[in-house]
Amino acid sequence: MRCELNREALLEALGVVTSALPGKTTYPVLQNIQLEVAGGRLSLSATDEDTAIRRELPLEGKSADGRVLVHGRKLLELVRESRGETVQLGDDGSLVQIESGRVKADFIRLDPDEFPKSPDFPEGAPLELPLALVFELFDACAFAVAKDGSRPAMAALNWEVSKTEMRMVATDGHRLAFASRKMKTPGRFKALISPKTLLLLPRGGDTVAVTADPARIGFKLPDTTIISRLIEGPYPDYERVLPKSH
Template identity: 35%
Template sequence: MRFSITREALQKGLGATAAAVPTRAALPVLSNILIQAQDDSVRLSGTDMSIFVSLSVPAEVSEAGVVALPARQLLEISRVLDDAPVKFAAADGGLEADGSRVDIECGRSRFRLYGQAPDEFPDFPEIDSSSGWEMAAGELQTLIERTSFAVSTEDSRPILNGILWQLRGAETVMVATNGHRLAKISRELDGTGSPAETDLIIPPKALNQVQKLYPAETVLQIARSENHLAFRSKDREVFTSLIEGPYPNYEQVIPKDNDKTATVNRVALETAVRRVAVMADDSTRRVRLSFQAGDLGFKVQTPDLGEAEDAVSLDYEGEDIEIGFNATYLLEVLRHMPDEDVRMTFKAPERAATFSPATGEPDYLCLVMPLRILD
C-alpha cells in the first residue's frame, strides 16, 4: 500500500470516521480506522458495532492496499503535521497477516504506526438500497435539529434513548421525549420513492453523524433492513442499528383541551428565564411563571440561596394562573423555536403546556410537563 494525501483531506476523513470509534472498545480492532486505498481515493471507516461511518477522500494512490490503524494516534498525528502532502506506505515487511505496519511522512516528520490485521475489522451491514427512498439532507437535518434535544439520556427506559421516525407515505414525523418534555415535527417528504409505512427508533448519535457529515444540498439514499438503517451519498455512508421495541403513544400526552393561550417574544422570554434561573435550585431548576393580562412574571425562591424576579410583556387574555417549570427544559425548547414569537397553551398548573411557533410552522410542537409549585 502506498498513497499521498493532503493534510486537509486526511483530517476531514479522520474527523468524520473517528466519531464512530468507541473510547473504550470491547474488541481491540474497534479502536482502529480501516484505510482502503484504491484508484484515486482513500476510504476511511470506523465503527462501534452500533454505528458505522465511512468516507472517501481524494488521494494519489500508487499502490492499492488496506490497513487498520489506531484512530486516536492517527487523528493526533494529522493535527500536528505541517500543511504538506502526507505519504502513507507499508513499512518494511509489508502488511502482515497478524497486523499492520505503516510509515507516515510529512515534510521532515516521520511516524511508524502498528495496527491490526484488516480482515479482523467488522463488515458493514448489508442493506439493499433498491427498496429505499431519497430525501434532501437539509430537510432531514431540520427534523433532527428540532427534536434531538428532547431525547432521554437515562438508562431506565432505553426506548426513550432513541428518536422516533415515523414514515407515512408522503408524510414523515419525528419525535423525541424523556417523559418530562417532548418535541414533535412533521413534514411532507420532498424526494423520490415512497417508503413503506414504518416506525424507526434511531440512536441520536447516528443522526448526529448525519447532521455533521452531509451538506444540506446532498440527496440522501436511505434504506433499511430488519435491524439497520443506511444513509448513503456518493462518497460517504452512515449505518446504524435500530432500537427495538414499541415507542410510547406520544399522542396521548399531547393535550387537546388546553383552553388558555399566550403569545410572547421568544428572545424576551428566553432572556427572562435565563436571568431568574441563576437563583434556581440545582436539582429541580424550578421557575414560577405568573400569567396575567398583558404581563408574564417570573419568580424563583430557593431556601438558603435567595430569590429572583423578572417580567415581560405578552399577549394573554384569561384568568390569572401560575405554573412551575424546569428552567433548563424551557430554555432548550425556546432555543429551537424558529419564529420570533412563541405561542403557549395550557389549562391548569398541573397539566402539560405546549409551545409552538406563533406563525409559520404549525407542524412543530414542543411539550413541557409542569413542576409542583411550593408555597
C-alpha cells in the same frame, strides 16, 4: 499499501469517521479505523458494532493497493498537528508509516482481518431526503432524548417518513419533543435511530439517500456510506399526548 493525498481532505474525513468510534469498549480493535487503498482511492472505515461508516477519498499520484488498521484518534491528532499540504501513508508489513511536512511517525500495523465485517446495506428503494430538513427536525427534538441506556427506545429518535410528511419525536419520559414538516416522497419508513448516527451526516449537504428495513437503516452520500442497527421498540404512544391539532 502506499498512497498520497491532500491533508485537508484527509483531516476532514478522519474527523467524520472517528466520530463513529466507541468512547469505551472491551473490544480494542474498535478503536481503530481501517484504511484501504484500491482503484486509486483511499477508503476509511470505522464501527462501534452498532453503526458502521465508510468514507472514500481520491488519491494523488501513484499508489499501491493494500489494507491496514491504525488507531483512529491517534491518526487524527497526528494529521491535525502536521503542516504539510499532503499526507503520505505507507505499510512495510509490520509498521504503518505516516509522513506530512516535517512530521513522521510509525504506527504498529494490526491485522486488518480482525476488523469487524461491515453489515449488509438494507435492501429496498432509497428515499432522497433533504439534509436541511432532517437536521431541522433533529435540532428541534434531540434535547429530549433520554441520556441513560436503561430504556433503549427512549435513547433513540423516533423518525417517521410517509408519502406526505417527515416527523421526529423524542422523549425521556418527563418531556416530549415533536417536530414535523410536510413533504412528498414515493415511500415511507419508521425507525428508532441513535442521535449519534444522524450526527455522522454532513449538515452542509444537499440530499441523502435513505434505505430502511426492520433491523437496519442505510445512508448513501457521494463519498460516504453509513449503516446503522435500529434500536428495538416499542416506542411510547406519543400521539396520545399530542394536541389534536397535530
